[in-house]
Amino acid sequence: MYITSVNIGKIIRGENQVTYLVQVDNGIEGKPAPAPEDCAFGSYVKIITSDAPSRALIGLVIDSALIDRDSLRAGPRLAPDFESMNVLFPDFVDERIKVVRTFLVGSIEGKAISHDFPGVTPKLGDVVVKMTDAEIKGFHLVGGQFKVGYYSQAMQIHSPFTMPLMIRVFNRLGKLFPDQVELLALLRTNLEYALKLQGGFSR
Amino acid sequence: MSSKNEQPVGRIKGPGKTTYEFTFITSCKDKVKISEYLYYTWKDGANVERKVVSRVTSVEQIRMYPDPMLANPAIDPAVVASAIDYSPQGMDLYQVTAQVVGYFKDQTFKFVNPRVSPTPGTAIYLATKSDLSEWLSSKKVNDQGGAFVGTLLNRPDEHIPEVLDVKAFVSTHLAVLAATGQGKSYTVGDIIEEMMGPRNKAAVLVFDPHDEYGTMKEIESRPEFAGKGSYVPVVKLYRPDDIRVRFSELAFSELLHILQGISDKMTSVLREAIHTARKVTPNFTVQDVLNALNTIKSKENESSVEGVRWRIHEFILSRTLIDDTKHIHLQDILKPGQLSILNLSQIEEDDQQVIVSVFLNRILRSRINTMRNGANPSNIDALDYPVFIVIEEGHRFAPSNDESRSKKILKTILSEGRKFGVGVCIVSQRPGKLDSDVLSQCMTQIIMKMINPVDQQNIKNSVEGISADLIEELPGLTRGQAVVIGEAVNTPVLIQIRSRQTKHGGSSIDAIKEWGEKWAPARPVDVEHFKDDEPLK
Numbered sequence: 001m002y003i004t005s006v007n008i009g010k011i012i013r014g015e016n017q018v019t020y021l022v023q024v025d026n027g028i029e030g031k032p033a034p035a036p037e038d039c040a041f042g043s044y045v046k047i048i049t050s051d052a053p054s055r056a057l058i059g060l061v062i063d064s065a066l067i068d069r070d071s072l073r074a075g076p077r078l079a080p081d082f083e084s085m086n087v088l089f090p091d092f093v094d095e096r097i098k099v100v101r102t103f104l105v106g107s108i109e110g111k112a113i114s115h116d117f118p119g120v121t122p123k124l125g126d127v128v129v130k131m132t133d134a135e136i137k138g139f140h141l142v143g144g145q146f147k148v149g150y151y152s153q154a155m156q157i158h159s160p161f162t163m164p165l166m167i168r169v170f171n172r173l174g175k176l177f178p179d180q181v182e183l184l185a186l187l188r189t190n191l192e193y194a195l196k197l198q199g200g201f202s203r
Numbered sequence: 204m205s206s207k208n209e210q211p212v213g214r215i216k217g218p219g220k221t222t223y224e225f226t227f228i229t230s231c232k233d234k235v236k237i238s239e240y241l242y243y244t245w246k247d248g249a250n251v252e253r254k255v256v257s258r259v260t261s262v263e264q265i266r267m268y269p270d271p272m273l274a275n276p277a278i279d280p281a282v283v284a285s286a287i288d289y290s291p292q293g294m295d296l297y298q299v300t301a302q303v304v305g306y307f308k309d310q311t312f313k314f315v316n317p318r319v320s321p322t323p324g325t326a327i328y329l330a331t332k333s334d335l336s337e338w339l340s341s342k343k344v345n346d347q348g349g350a351f352v353g354t355l356l357n358r359p360d361e362h363i364p365e366v367l368d369v370k371a372f373v374s375t376h377l378a379v380l381a382a383t384g385q386g387k388s389y390t391v392g393d394i395i396e397e398m399m400g401p402r403n404k405a406a407v408l409v410f411d412p413h414d415e416y417g418t419m420k421e422i423e424s425r426p427e428f429a430g431k432g433s434y435v436p437v438v439k440l441y442r443p444d445d446i447r448v449r450f451s452e453l454a455f456s457e458l459l460h461i462l463q464g465i466s467d468k469m470t471s472v473l474r475e476a477i478h479t480a481r482k483v484t485p486n487f488t489v490q491d492v493l494n495a496l497n498t499i500k501s502k503e504n505e506s507s508v509e510g511v512r513w514r515i516h517e518f519i520l521s522r523t524l525i526d527d528t529k530h531i532h533l534q535d536i537l538k539p540g541q542l543s544i545l546n547l548s549q550i551e552e553d554d555q556q557v558i559v560s561v562f563l564n565r566i567l568r569s570r571i572n573t574m575r576n577g578a579n580p581s582n583i584d585a586l587d588y589p590v591f592i593v594i595e596e597g598h599r600f601a602p603s604n605d606e607s608r609s610k611k612i613l614k615t616i617l618s619e620g621r622k623f624g625v626g627v628c629i630v631s632q633r634p635g636k637l638d639s640d641v642l643s644q645c646m647t648q649i650i651m652k653m654i655n656p657v658d659q660q661n662i663k664n665s666v667e668g669i670s671a672d673l674i675e676e677l678p679g680l681t682r683g684q685a686v687v688i689g690e691a692v693n694t695p696v697l698i699q700i701r702s703r704q705t706k707h708g709g710s711s712i713d714a715i716k717e718w719g720e721k722w723a724p725a726r727p728v729d730v731e732h733f734k735d736d737e738p739l740k
Contacts, residue, residue, distance in 0.1 A: 115288050146286060147285070148286055148287055149287060151287040152288075152289070180286075182275060183278055185275075186271070186275045187283070187287070189271075189274065190271035
């Protein structure tokens with residue numbers, strides 16, 4: 001059930017109980033790089049924990065960063081461009097990577113769906129996979145009822161991206177749950193007011 | 204002291220704004236209503252645990268749905284809360300302000316204020332039915348001296364009776380105040396029913412300007428008002444034509460009161476004329492006095508004699524109240540176990556004031572004389588027992604910004620009547636127009652729905668012990684609900700007035716029904732009357 005066609009990458013660092021850095025596959029290590037929209041801001045991902053393959057930790061992409069480890073180093077970087085580097089130094093490993101930060105919003109284990117902070121944590125190297133629309137819908141139907149139970153937890157993240165993230169989430173869910181559009185609009189409007197009017201005009 | 208089964212409804216937070224208030228936190232919104240009675244336990248100096256009674260005066264919500272959750276009227280905020288995984292059950296939290304009434308002292312049937320703030324964190328409980336039945340009324344239903352008027356409004360299922368202390372309101376007077384149509388006369392009817400029963404056997408006189416109390420004649424024939432022995436209450440109805448006072452029975456002071464604006468010289472002339480007339484016969488007539496005036500007339504007193512003559516014509520002969528022969532003796536209208544209703548409905552307002560004034564003067568004078576000199580069995584105007592007088596439309600007889608013929612005697616009775624056993628019940632739909640001294644002398648009040656701010660203000664200024672929260676309750680009461688406060692109750696209480704046993708005579712006219720019954724097809728217009736060439740007549 002949890003093996004889908006699009007792998008995002010693997011866990012390379014845990015920042016705290018709920019925030020993890022994922023190195024996005026770049027195609028060099030034999031794993032195809034996901035499309036940019038597969039791990040875009042506000043995307044749902046799941047982490048298959050190697051300890052318990054039946055359990056998936058569900059996360060949201062809340063930030064991203066581009067890293068070039070060779071930046072400002074001496075040596076091969078004197079080459080004029082990366083295309084030339086691959087020609088001039090065939091064993092050169094491109095160490096430029098993209099990482100995304102994920103925020104855990106719940107878990108799925110069998111039929112049990114939770115929107116609480118997960119008690120267990122993923123391991124370094126655990127695979128992070130893009131969630132399909134059907135999986136996202138399933139995650140938001142708890143006991144047959146529509147829920148965004150992680151909303152309050154997400155709003156506690158002290159980040160300038162929190163409100164834009166949840167606005168994006170509500171827009172996405174609105175498309176998946178047309179019967180909940182009014183409810184989601186109510187939640188979204190409140191955030192938009194806070195972000196665009198209170199945030200924009202408070203100074 | 205609290206029963207093991209009782210669950211606290213809140214915990215005390217701390218003192219309130221005033222020394223006799225405190226606040227507590229609760230989530231039991233449905234149990235903690237305005238004016239609900241609660242208690243906490245407290246140990247006095249002798250280490251005796253007391254239930255300190257308090258009354259809820261305000262409720263403020265301190266935890267609730269955030270405003271944005273209420274933004275879309277089509278969406279229940281509970282659904283939104285559920286969607287973000289929050290169960291609204293127990294979400295709302297309230298800070299309640301309560302006023303300390305005190306702990307109940309069985310020996311005195313009074314509350315004693317502990318004068319100590321409750322300890323924060325102390326549990327607070329809802330008063331039980333048995334507690335309230337004991338605390339709220341010093342009298343019980345069917346007690347001698349009790350008047351069961353209704354049940355506690357906040358506990359409709361528990362039927363907790365509120366019983367007024369008849370002795371208290373007869374000696375220190377009663378006011379029944381409400382906007383029109385809210386049940387004033389209905390409530391007074393309840394009180395009269397209680398007073399006329401075999402337990403109280405009261406002597407009651409009603410001044411009835413709207414003919415609302417005639418239906419109480421039923422009391423005579425209903426078995427529930429008869430005693431186990433031979434007691435059967437008597438109800439006498441006096442129609443406007445029956446209400447007469449014999450001229451020769453009027454006290455000189457009453458006569459002066461009727462003959463308005465009489466000068467000292469005129470008083471002297473009148474006194475001489477009456478003295479002359481009385482020497483001829485004790486049952487002298489008005490004409491006898493007019494004749495006597497003629498005999499004593501001289502050049503020196505001519506203008507005074509004419510002044511008195513004019514006043515006799517204006518204030519006595521042109522009115523029907525004073526009669527040469529007919530007379531209502533006080534013992535005819537005031538007897539234990541008798542209700543007398545003076546129907547003033549077809550009498551001019553000024554004449555109504557004269558009637559009330561004359562009867563109140565006579566009653567007070569009779570009571571003073573009887574108490575000072577003892578009862579004279581041959582004097583049928585001697586009242587050897589306390590009496591209770593109901594005055595409907597009280598603002599007519601003691602207006603706030605105007606003089607009336609009856610205001611002075613009413614104020615005298617209200618201030619001094621207690622000593623002489625003359626109790627008064629003032630009924631008014633316009634307390635704002637009622638003299639504030641009159642209102643403040645009524646030490647028990649039954650106040651029903653009242654919207655007019657002037658009326659509310661006069662109540663606030665004149666009614667001792669009424670708190671701001673009770674004033675705020677007045678516009679929100681519905682018909683038949685009342686605040687009772689004062690000497691006849693142990694503590695202010697909100698009640699639902701009980702149903703009448705006799706038929707209520709003051710109900711509103713059903714205009715729609717009557718129009719429907721009286722409607723008839725219009726007659727064709729007689730055009731002959733509107734010919735153009737015919738001159739207008």
